[in-house]
Amino acid sequence: MAAPGDPHVRPGGPAASAARAAWDRPGPALGEFELIERLRTIVPGRGEGVVTGIGDDTAVLRPGRTVLATCDVQVEGVHFTRDLCAPADVGWRALAVNLSDIAAMGGTPRYALVSLLIPPSAGSAALEELYRGMADLARLHGVALVGGNVSRTAGPLAVDVTLLGDAEHPVLRSGARPGDGVWITGQTGKAAAGRFVLEHAGGPAAADSLASAYRRPVPRVAAGQALGRLAKEGIVTAMIDTSDGTAGDLLHLAEASHAGVRLDGTRLPVPAGLADAARAAGVAVETWTLDGGEDYELLFTATAAFEGRAAETVQTGGVPVTRIGDVLPEPEGRWIVTPAGRRPLRATAWDHLACR
Amino acid sequence: MAAPGDPHVRPGGPAASAARAAWDRPGPALGEFELIERLRTIVPGRGEGVVTGIGDDTAVLRPGRTVLATCDVQVEGVHFTRDLCAPADVGWRALAVNLSDIAAMGGTPRYALVSLLIPPSAGSAALEELYRGMADLARLHGVALVGGNVSRTAGPLAVDVTLLGDAEHPVLRSGARPGDGVWITGQTGKAAAGRFVLEHAGGPAAADSLASAYRRPVPRVAAGQALGRLAKEGIVTAMIDTSDGTAGDLLHLAEASHAGVRLDGTRLPVPAGLADAARAAGVAVETWTLDGGEDYELLFTATAAFEGRAAETVQTGGVPVTRIGDVLPEPEGRWIVTPAGRRPLRATAWDHLACR
Numbered sequence: 113m114a115a116p117g118d119p120h121v122r123p124g125g126p127a128a129s130a131a132r133a134a135w136d137r138p139g140p141a142l143g144e145f146e147l148i149e150r151l152r153t154i155v156p157g158r159g160e161g162v163v164t165g166i167g168d169d170t171a172v173l174r175p176g177r178t179v180l181a182t183c184d185v186q187v188e189g190v191h192f193t194r195d196l197c198a199p200a201d202v203g204w205r206a207l208a209v210n211l212s213d214i215a216a217m218g219g220t221p222r223y224a225l226v227s228l229l230i231p232p233s234a235g236s237a238a239l240e241e242l243y244r245g246m247a248d249l250a251r252l253h254g255v256a257l258v259g260g261n262v263s264r265t266a267g268p269l270a271v272d273v274t275l276l277g278d279a280e281h282p283v284l285r286s287g288a289r290p291g292d293g294v295w296i297t298g299q300t301g302k303a304a305a306g307r308f309v310l311e312h313a314g315g316p317a318a319a320d321s322l323a324s325a326y327r328r329p330v331p332r333v334a335a336g337q338a339l340g341r342l343a344k345e346g347i348v349t350a351m352i353d354t355s356d357g358t359a360g361d362l363l364h365l366a367e368a369s370h371a372g373v374r375l376d377g378t379r380l381p382v383p384a385g386l387a388d389a390a391r392a393a394g395v396a397v398e399t400w401t402l403d404g405g406e407d408y409e410l411l412f413t414a415t416a417a418f419e420g421r422a423a424e425t426v427q428t429g430g431v432p433v434t435r436i437g438d439v440l441p442e443p444e445g446r447w448i449v450t451p452a453g454r455r456p457l458r459a460t461a462w463d464h465l466a467c468r
Numbered sequence: 469m470a471a472p473g474d475p476h477v478r479p480g481g482p483a484a485s486a487a488r489a490a491w492d493r494p495g496p497a498l499g500e501f502e503l504i505e506r507l508r509t510i511v512p513g514r515g516e517g518v519v520t521g522i523g524d525d526t527a528v529l530r531p532g533r534t535v536l537a538t539c540d541v542q543v544e545g546v547h548f549t550r551d552l553c554a555p556a557d558v559g560w561r562a563l564a565v566n567l568s569d570i571a572a573m574g575g576t577p578r579y580a581l582v583s584l585l586i587p588p589s590a591g592s593a594a595l596e597e598l599y600r601g602m603a604d605l606a607r608l609h610g611v612a613l614v615g616g617n618v619s620r621t622a623g624p625l626a627v628d629v630t631l632l633g634d635a636e637h638p639v640l641r642s643g644a645r646p647g648d649g650v651w652i653t654g655q656t657g658k659a660a661a662g663r664f665v666l667e668h669a670g671g672p673a674a675a676d677s678l679a680s681a682y683r684r685p686v687p688r689v690a691a692g693q694a695l696g697r698l699a700k701e702g703i704v705t706a707m708i709d710t711s712d713g714t715a716g717d718l719l720h721l722a723e724a725s726h727a728g729v730r731l732d733g734t735r736l737p738v739p740a741g742l743a744d745a746a747r748a749a750g751v752a753v754e755t756w757t758l759d760g761g762e763d764y765e766l767l768f769t770a771t772a773a774f775e776g777r778a779a780e781t782v783q784t785g786g787v788p789v790t791r792i793g794d795v796l797p798e799p800e801g802r803w804i805v806t807p808a809g810r811r812p813l814r815a816t817a818w819d820h821l822a823c824r
Contacts, residue, residue: 163534167724168571169709170538172638177521179535182526183581183630187619216525227538227583227628263543267623272583274539274630282528284520353525368523375508 115308125267128269134198139237148262151228154243159222159256175222176278182213183275188268196310200240200245201327209355210275211331212408216353218340219279221333224250225259229270242271253333280345280420283336288350288369288413294437295418297332297410297426299383300358301397304404308393311389322385329408335431339412347422351412357405360459362437363446365411372440375457377450378400379436402448403460413439490554495593503592503618506582510599515578515612527614531578532634539631544587544624552666555594556601557625565711566631567687568764572709574696576695577689580606581615585626598627609689627738628633637700639692644706644725644769650793653688653766653772653782655739656714657753660760664749678741682757685764691787693764703778707768714760716815718793719802721767728796731813733758733806735792758804759816769795 132219142150148166157165186192186206188217197205207224214221227244230239250257255275288294294387306326309319342348352365358380366373380401390397419435426433440446446457498506504522505613520528526538542548542562552590553561563580570577574731583604586595605615611631662682665675698704708721714736722729746753770778775791782789796802802813 164638168641169569169707170536170575170633170638172635172640173535173537174533175528175535178634179529179531180526181529181579181615181630181632183583183615183628184617185583185585185619185628187585187621189622190620213525216527217524223537225537225538225630227541229541229543229585229623229626231623240727257538259537261540263541263626264546265543265586265623266545267585267626270585270619270621270623270626272539272541272628274537274581275645276537276632277526279528282520282526284528285524331483351525381727417756 113281125427131196131198131201132194133192134200134241135238137235137237139235139240142236144262147239150240151243152257155247155250155257156241157257159254161222162256162258163256165256166260168183172374173223173258173276174205175276176280178215178279179283180214180219180277182210182272183272183415184209184213184255184271185272187270196307197327199241203242203245204249204272204328207246207255207273208329208408210273211249212353212355214275214277215331215333215336216283216351217279218283218343218351218412219277220337221253221255221277223258224255225274225285226257227260227272228262229265231260231265231267231269234269257440279340281340282344283340283348283351283352285352285368287367288365288371288439290371290439290441292349292413292415292434292439293418294362294373294375294439295412295414295433295435296358297335297431297433299381300407300409301386301400301404302383303329303406304400305383305386305389309389311340312392319385319389322383322389326406329406331408332410332431334429335426336410337378338429339410342414342418342422347415347417349413349415351410354407354409354411357403357459358411359363359402359457361411363457363459366446370442372442372444373437373446373457374440375437375448377388377448381434408450487552487554488550490556490597491550491594493591493593495591495596497728498592500618501548503595505590506596507599508613510596511603511606511613513613515610517578518612518614521612521614522616527579529579529614529632531632532636533634534638536573536575536633536635536638537630538566539628540565540569541626541628543580544625552663553683553799555597559598559601560605560684561628562629563602563611564685564764567605568709568711569687570633570670571687571689571692572704572707572766573635574579574637574639574692574699574707575633576693577611577631577633579614579632580611581630582705583616583628584612584618585621586618587621587623587625590625603694605691619671635696637696639696639699639704639707641706641708641721641724644721644727644795646727646797648705648769648771649774649791650718650729650731650795651770651789651791652714652762653691653787653789655737656710656763656765657742657756657760658739659685659762660756661739661742661745665745668748675741675745678739678745684763685762687764689767690785691782694782695766695768698770698774700779703771703773705771706820707766707767709766710763710767711761714767715758715813717767719815721769721815722802726798728800729757729793729802730796731793731815733804737790737791783814
């Protein structure tokens, strides 16, 4: 419950108040087994290959032959605050960040396991809302909740999700070759701009789409699968998601591929409303588009055959793709080119260990 | 670092001081990527079926056809304290509790993903120690660390482990039939007694084995696999681990099997030193053997064919098994029988949401 002196209380507009109100809604006091019982019914537990879901010592699953596994956590005060995100947003995000990792392999997400650390200040109504947000996204992708645990904590709320999936032909970060183009889905910088908008204003329509990008990022699962099929044909060569920021993740991809890279700064697509928000924030547009992080777009490399028809098949799914650079031989280095000249590509790392 | 007024400081013997000293050992300040890089090298990352481990968006794995998945968390102040457990103990436990779940399915553990929530008070030296404790146990079972994440938290240290395994013939909780015997590996109550010993004394030799049972529980993986092979022959019919306490977990098994059960209280094996510790604590022996929890023994049901040769094959692995009761038709109820008569079997639930 919000109390005077609560360290989580921050200034914010009407959106912030609405988010916090959803956290403070009262619900019944529940024991571990009662709470688990209520939460487990919210997210679908059945899905393809679920032999035994929640209710035994482990889940029993029959995924495809090649299994993908990833985990990522949302911690209050680090990845979200109660003013910026309602409980349902946190549930959505906790799953979205993992879906994005499966998408970046070109895979099909299947099974989620959720660990919930619950502080005394989080009531059962908020937790059920959180699971409903997760369920909304799980249903969109046919993901089944097959395991998890809850524990009390004296610290902040945390939602740790492990997501399993499968892929016939996983797309690694390491396959980029000199001559390939560097491409990106959608636009980056949205989430960082959205966070600023939420912290500083209620915001007009364009700002709302930015706020939504921060609160409910849309993982590029279908686009990832389309790109995965093109990888099987040798057209798409490497892929990563942009959770750490465009620059940082492009560097990760280049390093894994032992390749150089040239990023054309003028080609980076800029989301609607971002320039206005950047002006209000007093930061360069590039600060967000290059280093904002938390956008969950797909950054990939592809041979010349990707231009035209292949790019269209991805775009047919409603996801724009933009060519933003070129893969170089490793000795040629890693650069960003802007009208002011070229400079080494560097990441302002998104460091979850840093206090924010 | 321990400071006057630190809420984690509790009275304790020399063992407690040694545990805390290991937490307070200084180490270098590291960023997210540096810390991950150091931690990932501590636990083996390669193993059967690991196509791609840490370093891409997801791990790429080739487990057996039927995959087991489970997750469980260790939270400071709930599951451990720095006085009771050294960092290496916490790492061991975080993996052990999950290994026990795979064991309870008769499965082979294979791949771990670890989420670490790091408070400012946990230094890099302690975190590396924690991973070394996990690595000791991972090596014993051929488990590979294939994924994970680290995040700062303002709250207590938490280690959330997801463990994947496989099993040709998973043993569920739901297969117990009237006429089956109820069996248990090893002895229960050890961990609860060990916790008391650690909280209240240094302890003589017998007490040390109890303390060790609390700090470094030994999951019954090989015994679980032997029982799994007997399940394939229809001899073992249901299995669960005793993480929540013998009584509570037997009830879970009976409920899942839609069966009644009679537990013979006089047959419950009592660990060496437990009676003395119980006297010192002023509790009945049964309080710990029935409801202590955190023992990670295997509780299973088996047909008459299990007596004799089959039981011996499990014991050959060095794990004693004891028949402690019988499965009844559901209408006959769930009972514990003692020299004082019979009473309904009830669990004093191990509730991770309760403050302890």
